[in-house]
Amino acid sequence: MAGVWVFAENMELTLELLGIGRTLATEMGTTLTAFLMGDREQAKDYISHGANEVLFIPPLQEGQSLDACIPVIAGEATKADPDILLFAATLRGRDLAARIAAKLDTGFCSGCVALRFDKASKSFEAERLAYGGAAVQKVAFTRRPAMASIPPRTFEPAKEESGREGQVRDLPAAPP
Amino acid sequence: MATIIACFKWVVDEAYIRRGSSGQLDFSAVDYKISDYDRNAIEEAVRLKDAAGGSVIAVTVGVPEATKGVKDALSRGTDQCYFIADPSFRDLEPSQTAKVLADVIRNRTGSFDLILCGEGSSDLYAQQVGPRLAENIGIPCFSFVQKVTVGDGKVTAERRTEEGVEIVEAPLPALVTVLPDINIPRIPGVKDTLMASKKPVVTVKKEELSKIPDPTLRTVGLAAVRMERACEKFGVDAAEIRRFVDGLKKRGVLR
Numbered sequence: 364m365a366g367v368w369v370f371a372e373n374m375e376l377t378l379e380l381l382g383i384g385r386t387l388a389t390e391m392g393t394t395l396t397a398f399l400m401g402d403r404e405q406a407k408d409y410i411s412h413g414a415n416e417v418l419f420i421p422p423l424q425e426g427q428s429l430d431a432c433i434p435v436i437a438g439e440a441t442k443a444d445p446d447i448l449l450f451a452a453t454l455r456g457r458d459l460a461a462r463i464a465a466k467l468d469t470g471f472c473s474g475c476v477a478l479r480f481d482k483a484s485k486s487f488e489a490e491r492l493a494y495g496g497a498a499v500q501k502v503a504f505t506r507r508p509a510m511a512s513i514p515p516r517t518f519e520p521a522k523e524e525s526g527r528e529g530q531v532r533d534l535p536a537a538p539p
Numbered sequence: 540m541a542t543i544i545a546c547f548k549w550v551v552d553e554a555y556i557r558r559g560s561s562g563q564l565d566f567s568a569v570d571y572k573i574s575d576y577d578r579n580a581i582e583e584a585v586r587l588k589d590a591a592g593g594s595v596i597a598v599t600v601g602v603p604e605a606t607k608g609v610k611d612a613l614s615r616g617t618d619q620c621y622f623i624a625d626p627s628f629r630d631l632e633p634s635q636t637a638k639v640l641a642d643v644i645r646n647r648t649g650s651f652d653l654i655l656c657g658e659g660s661s662d663l664y665a666q667q668v669g670p671r672l673a674e675n676i677g678i679p680c681f682s683f684v685q686k687v688t689v690g691d692g693k694v695t696a697e698r699r700t701e702e703g704v705e706i707v708e709a710p711l712p713a714l715v716t717v718l719p720d721i722n723i724p725r726i727p728g729v730k731d732t733l734m735a736s737k738k739p740v741v742t743v744k745k746e747e748l749s750k751i752p753d754p755t756l757r758t759v760g761l762a763a764v765r766m767e768r769a770c771e772k773f774g775v776d777a778a779e780i781r782r783f784v785d786g787l788k789k790r791g792v793l794r
Contacts, residue, residue, distance in 0.1 A: 428707060430680075454700050458682035461667040465637065465674035470755030473665045492764065493663045494553040498564055500663065501760035505753065516791050 365443040366394035366415075368508075370436060370459075371451035372429060374405055378412055380449050380513065381521035383478060385413035390480050393446065398436065403531070410529035412521040417529060421536040429455050430462075431537035437466040439534065445508045447487060452512035460512045471510040472502050476517055487511075541593040541652040541689055541711075545584035545617060546640060546672070547577035549601045549608030550662040558763040573611050576657025578724040579717050584655045585616035586722060587689055594618045596648055600639050602629050613735035614727035620738070621648055625745035633663075634755045637671035642749050645676060647741070653694055654714040658683055669716035679709035682716045 369380035388395040394415040406417040450460040464471035477490035493500040557565040597612040597620040656669035673680030686697040695708040787793040
């Protein structure tokens, strides 16, 4: 059990993922982990918004694109075996998540608009729109980790709570 | 002289889906089409070929009845088509489709320079097959591309992000998924359709492939979207407009 992990390319989107992530982690009785890029100082904000652990990805080098994070995130997920990975469904996020899902050889629900954890079966059920928005497709995951990308503004951002504590861990820099 | 692979999916035309009385989807009167964004991928492949020479191979995974789609792809200027067909391929999920495509592209279609895919399919729109396929083959991938050029052994792409456009390049072979505004797909003429019947089609059967992996996602339900109206009325004075804006904020439409 390595809990719920979230990744988004900026703070605003990460806080939204921390919102749904906190709900899931509490229901599951597990921890919430957030990836952080850019400003290491933001780690304390992520912790006060519900993260138990922050994984800091060192700044990318000049000319490196966000794609460089793919092996870093996939590598950590392989080592720690999280239950679920959540991504913000931005253009980059959708691309990144699909490629990480291929690397981890697991199922990925893209454009997820509802997500719940079923305590009895200990599994996730997700909903997404299909056929140009005419239909709701309900999906279940058959492998670990489950993965989902969540469109911006689907869930309420996490609320800040003082007194929360958490750890920050530095990840290796993305390979060139 | 580039060899370009254009992947496409033969999908239900969503305009023909009806909503049944109990909220189920009624597929009884549907027609099929090449997924909208895949038409852009095919068009872009053919344009690149027309500009610099080379050839375009169309590849699709689907049910045996999708022959009409194969002919449609060939009438759009592609040179040959690999048709990977089996009745069980109706319900493949993205990780499976990407693996089947990778198998055929690695082992059958021969060497290539560029793979083009649509940004997503117009039925399920999971937007995964392109990026997953690139990972499976182990080549660079650019998604959501609005302009692509090929030359000097590399691909240059204008990739869209929320913050702006990123110009990226990678050595060939590579995979690019295209946005609908990259081009306007042609409408094949009578001559194109006649010529399409003479072009080679390689049919690949399930038995000729490596074992199809188990699904990583299962669809456990598919139902028509129910539109729920809040039935709230608003006036036009300042207080009412404020109430309207607050209502939108409360529902997360505005922030």
